Amino acid sequence: MTQQQLGSFPGGLKLxxxxxxxxxxxIRRMPISKRLILPxxxxxxxxxxPIVEVGEKVLKGxxxxxAEGHVSVCLHAPTSGVIRAIADHQVPHPxxxxxxxxxxxxxxxxxxxxRDPVLDFRSLSSHEIRQRVREAGIVGLGGAxxxxxxxxxxxxxxxxxxxxxxxAECEPYITxxxxxxxERAAGIIxxxxxxxxxxxxxxxVIAIEDNKPESISAMRFALTANKALSETTRIVIIPxxxxxxxxKQLIQVVTxxxxxxxxxxxxxxxxxxxxxxxxxxxxxxxxxxxxxxRIVTVTGTDVTHAGNFETLFGTPIRELLEFCETxxxxxxPFIMGGPMMGYNLSGDDLPITKTSNCILVGVDDVxxxxxxxxxxRCGECAAACPASxxxxxxxxxxxxxxxxxxxxxxxxxxIECGCCDYVCPSKIPxxxxxxxxxxEIMNQERERRKSDIARExxxxxxxxxxxxxxxxxxxxxxxxxxxxxxxxxxxxxxxxETESTTETAAVKEDN
Amino acid sequence: xxxxxxxxxxxxGANHVTLQMMQVLLALVPAVVAMVYFFGYGVLVNITxxxxxxxxxEALMLRIRERPVKPFLSDGSAVVxxxxxxxxxPPLSPWWLTTVGVVFAIVFAKHLYGxxxxxxxxxxxxxxxxxxxxxxxxxxxxxxVASMSQQPVDLLMAISxxxxxxxxxxxxxxxxxxxTPLDAMKTQISQFRPPEVIMNQPLFGMFSGKxxxxxxxxxxxxxxxxxxKRVISWHVPVxxxxxxxxxxxxxxxxxxDLTGTPMFHLFSGATMIGAFFIATDPVSGSTTLKGRxxxxxxxxxxxxxxRVWGGYPDGVxxxxxxxxxxxxxxxxxxxxxxxxxx
Numbered sequence: 050m051t052q053q054q055l056g057s058f059p060g061g062l063k064l065x066x067x068x069x070x071x072x073x074x075x076i077r078r079m080p081i082s083k084r085l086i087l088p089x090x091x092x093x094x095x096x097x098x099p100i101v102e103v104g105e106k107v108l109k110g111x112x113x114x115x116a117e118g119h120v121s122v123c124l125h126a127p128t129s130g131v132i133r134a135i136a137d138h139q140v141p142h143p144x145x146x147x148x149x150x151x152x153x154x155x156x157x158x159x160x161x162x163x164r165d166p167v168l169d170f171r172s173l174s175s176h177e178i179r180q181r182v183r184e185a186g187i188v189g190l191g192g193a194x195x196x197x198x199x200x201x202x203x204x205x206x207x208x209x210x211x212x213x214x215x216x217a218e219c220e221p222y223i224t225x226x227x228x229x230x231x232e233r234a235a236g237i238i239x240x241x242x243x244x245x246x247x248x249x250x251x252x253x254v255i256a257i258e259d260n261k262p263e264s265i266s267a268m269r270f271a272l273t274a275n276k277a278l279s280e281t282t283r284i285v286i287i288p289x290x291x292x293x294x295x296x297k298q299l300i301q302v303v304t305x306x307x308x309x310x311x312x313x314x315x316x317x318x319x320x321x322x323x324x325x326x327x328x329x330x331x332x333x334x335x336x337x338x339x340x341x342x343r344i345v346t347v348t349g350t351d352v353t354h355a356g357n358f359e360t361l362f363g364t365p366i367r368e369l370l371e372f373c374e375t376x377x378x379x380x381x382p383f384i385m386g387g388p389m390m391g392y393n394l395s396g397d398d399l400p401i402t403k404t405s406n407c408i409l410v411g412v413d414d415v416x417x418x419x420x421x422x423x424x425x426r427c428g429e430c431a432a433a434c435p436a437s438x439x440x441x442x443x444x445x446x447x448x449x450x451x452x453x454x455x456x457x458x459x460x461x462x463x464i465e466c467g468c469c470d471y472v473c474p475s476k477i478p479x480x481x482x483x484x485x486x487x488x489e490i491m492n493q494e495r496e497r498r499k500s501d502i503a504r505e506x507x508x509x510x511x512x513x514x515x516x517x518x519x520x521x522x523x524x525x526x527x528x529x530x531x532x533x534x535x536x537x538x539x540x541x542x543x544x545x546e547t548e549s550t551t552e553t554a555a556v557k558e559d560n
Numbered sequence: 561x562x563x564x565x566x567x568x569x570x571x572x573g574a575n576h577v578t579l580q581m582m583q584v585l586l587a588l589v590p591a592v593v594a595m596v597y598f599f600g601y602g603v604l605v606n607i608t609x610x611x612x613x614x615x616x617x618e619a620l621m622l623r624i625r626e627r628p629v630k631p632f633l634s635d636g637s638a639v640v641x642x643x644x645x646x647x648x649x650p651p652l653s654p655w656w657l658t659t660v661g662v663v664f665a666i667v668f669a670k671h672l673y674g675x676x677x678x679x680x681x682x683x684x685x686x687x688x689x690x691x692x693x694x695x696x697x698x699x700x701x702x703x704x705v706a707s708m709s710q711q712p713v714d715l716l717m718a719i720s721x722x723x724x725x726x727x728x729x730x731x732x733x734x735x736x737x738x739x740t741p742l743d744a745m746k747t748q749i750s751q752f753r754p755p756e757v758i759m760n761q762p763l764f765g766m767f768s769g770k771x772x773x774x775x776x777x778x779x780x781x782x783x784x785x786x787x788x789k790r791v792i793s794w795h796v797p798v799x800x801x802x803x804x805x806x807x808x809x810x811x812x813x814x815x816x817d818l819t820g821t822p823m824f825h826l827f828s829g830a831t832m833i834g835a836f837f838i839a840t841d842p843v844s845g846s847t848t849l850k851g852r853x854x855x856x857x858x859x860x861x862x863x864x865x866x867r868v869w870g871g872y873p874d875g876v877x878x879x880x881x882x883x884x885x886x887x888x889x890x891x892x893x894x895x896x897x898x899x900x901x902x
Contacts, residue, residue: 058899064571221571297899310900382566389569409570416565416572420628422635423677425577427842428793432849436899441847442891459898467569474575475677481567 056305058298060435061290062468064221064389066260067413071224071348071355076232078359079345079372081128085153085363086400087113088140092188093195094120099151105132108162110339113151116183122196123186127341127361130155141366141385141399143392150400153363164337170243175201178247178334185333186340186403191215191226191294191323192386194404197330200320201247210318212250213303214241214327216257216264217287217294220387223407225344228357229325230257230264234271237324240331242278248320253282255324256303260289291389292466296321298435310462345369345401349384351376351411360401366408367397375410384409389467422475430469430479436462440469440479447486452493455486463487577676581636583791584837587782588643591833594778595647598705598771600713602651605722606658607643613662614642621671637676641665644684644837648830648877649691650702652713652721652733657698661687681884682844685877692877700873704738705771708762711736741769742829742873745820755820768820768827776832783836795849797835799856800863801826807864819868829867834859834876844884851887851894858883 090096097114107113107126114124130153138150167173173181183198203209214237218226230237245253255272257265265286272279287293287302297308299321306317314321325344332338341361348355353374360369370377377383382395386407430440438459446454460483469479595603618638622629645661665687673679692699706712711731713721721727727736739747741763748758758764765773786792808822825831830838839845839859846855859879866875 059896062573301899307900310898312900384570388571391568391570393566393568393570412570414571414574416570418565420631422577422631423675425637425677425842426845426847427580428847428849428852429575431847431896432793437896438898439847439895458895459901462898462900465568467571470569471571471573472575473573474577474580476572476576478565478567480569484567 054305055285055287055303056301057288058293058301058435059437060431060433060468061292061298062433062471063289064291064471065413066289067222067348068224068227068260070352071222071346071357072227072263074354074356076228076344076357076359079361079364079369081155081157081159081361082364082368083155084133084365085127085130085155085361086138086365086398087124087127087151087153087363088138088400088402089114089124089149089151090140091124091194091362091403092122093193094118094122096149097121097124099135099149101132101135101151103132103134106130107132107153108160110162110164110341112184112339113153120196120199122188122198123184123339124151125186125339125341126153127363128153128155129158129160139396139399141394141402141405143394145394145396166337167334170246170334173334175247175249178243182247182330182333184339185329187326187329187333188340188403189323190325190329190343190403190406192390192404192406194402197322197326200322201244201330203248203315203320207315208318209248209250209315209320210252211304211320212241212245212248212253213300213314213319213321214253214255214324215294215296215299215321216255216261216268216324217299218261219258219289219291219294220389221291222348222409222412223346223387224348225346225357225406226324227261227264228346229328229344230261231267233328234264234267235274236328236331237268238271238275238278239335240327240329241282242275243330243334244322244327245278245281250320251281253278254303255282255284256287256299257284258289258293259286291468292435292464295435295464295466297464310459340403343401343403343405345405346407347373347410348407349375349410350413360405362402363400365397366394366399366401366405369401369408370410377410384412388412389471390465416470416476419476421473421477424475424477427474429472429474433468433472435466435468436464438463440483443486444477444479444482447482450486450489452486452490455483456490460486460490577635577637580791581640583786583789584640585636585643587785587791588647588779588837589782591775591778591782592643592647594771594775595651598775599651599703600706600718601715602653602703602713602718602722603647604715605718606646606649606651606653609655609658609722610642610646610662611639613659614638614666617663617666618671621667621675625671625675627675632676635676638666638670641670641684641687644833645687647833648684648688649699650737652701652703652718652736653698654725655722657691657695658722660694661691664690677843679843680887682838682841682880685838685880688877689881692872700743701733701737702740702743703736704763708738708770709736739763740829740873741772741824742867745824745828746867746873749817749819752817754817755824759820759824767823772829773827776827779832779836783832786836786840792836792840793849793852795852796840796845796856796859799853800835800839800860801831803857803860804831804864807861811868825864825867829874830876831863834863834880838876839880839883844880844887846887846890846894848891848894848896850896851890854890854894855883855887858886 095118098117099114101113109128111126112123113126116123133154134152137147140148179198179201187197188194308314329340342359344357345360346357382393384391385394442458463483465480467480665683669683669686670679787794805822808825811818846852862879863875
């Protein structure tokens, strides 16, 4: 494996990783919960639509909800049991909102439905692979949850040069990708092969941060075992820096290229997937197993037995936390995701979903809620920004609600990585300001569009009224003209009649 | 579990405004020691008085402006302003001079613009320039280095002069004071004396003013410490010192009798304190990296211009304030290229 020249991105942070805390034990399987809560929306796009009835018995892997619309995936019963309810339940979302969920009472038998493995994936077309990936309910397991089948379709306008497997896992504490690469490297390689085939990609780059030597050697070993694939695939070791795992940053590190602003990686011939997603694709095609569980990192200063747990979707987070033993009090908030980009949740009955990569209870160097000092324009935030933005200017304009200015300073290129917040000597919650400004701008946009439509309607109505009025006038005019004409004709007729009578009379007189 | 913020990121770096200000004060210590060594204890009395006045004024202004007093008073910014101003005024200055400068800096240059973070001009330099324009005599009455003085200034002498205007015995300030090297250079060049001759006078040391070269050296070292600690970036000092060096070097070659050598300019007057401690003030300076280079270069250029052709022996304070005015313009035109921009 030859090391090629790596690029780098501006800014970023060297953060203490705290990863060893959760990598001391192999991946453990979380016991099946008595009750699973399956939100119908665990992905970006349209929520799935239930296709089961309350009281129905379901088997492990049985589809319980179908994809609705294009950007959507199916949902399956993670184990065998009975559908107990289809109702609203609190879901893991920063707003604490409720959403429709399927409640399954498990029977503990874990009985599989009949599976349809495809041993030779080359017998399938790209389209068939995508279809199966969609049917298997696979979404990006890195945390965003975008339906993966869409990202296996280059479309007609693009062709894919590089499949980039994002094994950076740059955020502190999270280790679920690290552990799956260590333990299931062969399965990941299997999935990569299928993805390459579906995408018709020329090459594959597996990028792993240099703080994961075990993953690197495991993946190397698995790759060497696959002679054909190892000709087009290489493992690239990248320096540990936050946020290298950001898609755009990783692309810059690995290829030196930048994704155009407001564009997608596919625009420069790159498709990015997470190693756990690749593993899921392999399982779905080669073993006919839909996505039923994921590896969840449970860690933090308040967790006694931190580690990684293969957890069925729908498992209440409370059970996972009890399993690991924490110093947490009931209903105390915890963090879903990493300490830089995650969000805090409270509520004990929240389920694990397809996007739950990490449950974090207690962090070292915690940011304390405090009154921020004014911005002293020190520029530390700009130095830390991986997108080369000027956060201090964005802050200034967000604060004063000059949203057109924030757009001028490229607010929407902010990836909300939190580097600026981290380094700010005045402890200003910059990311919160930027999120606020983004939401406000999008709301204004929506309002504008609404009012545009309303105005258009109004204008159309006025035009229609005007047209109708004109038509009416026209008709009246015509009718008048017709009337006048007919009157004239009548008169004329009368006249001719009189004339003719006169004439007749004259003739008569002549006679 | 502690009460953490309710929005990400949940991790916080150790960086803090107070910490930065403390680092700045720490970096000033060697130069302050050098100044006390060369110019006597008046320097310490000035600093103490200035800090006390600054804190009192800051507290009063915060009270008047209905801002929380404790977090802002403890941020250290008022102390830094006070110390910088105290180092800029003559070592033996009457108490009212220091007080007027500090009060003006804190009230007018800082709080009337909105307090910490909102001042377009460097407060210490605004205070200094006010004093220089209003009280030119007091502001130009410097002391020669202690080894050349008939009577080195001890602590009692300093306190006595600062608060009562009296010096012990038959001493008066006039008998003690003398021209600064920058002053001497300027005056004598206007009398057509060549710089290398002037440099041989006892007022001068190795390559600049006696004592002054050491004071500047310690400011330089303190500044390097701040860069190493990442409290300031290298851009402003390097651009300012570099520009001053290059421009004085050019004139050294084409017009050697116009002014002193590049080394004389670098180690005279307020060059080093200006480059590392004043022009680097983040609030009133440029925030972009390219902007900082331009800002620093501008300060260096204007300092040279004022020293050589202006009416004052030193020009750092005016140069900084003039460049402060250009900051919004510089910042606007030096925005970095954003990721993915075409």
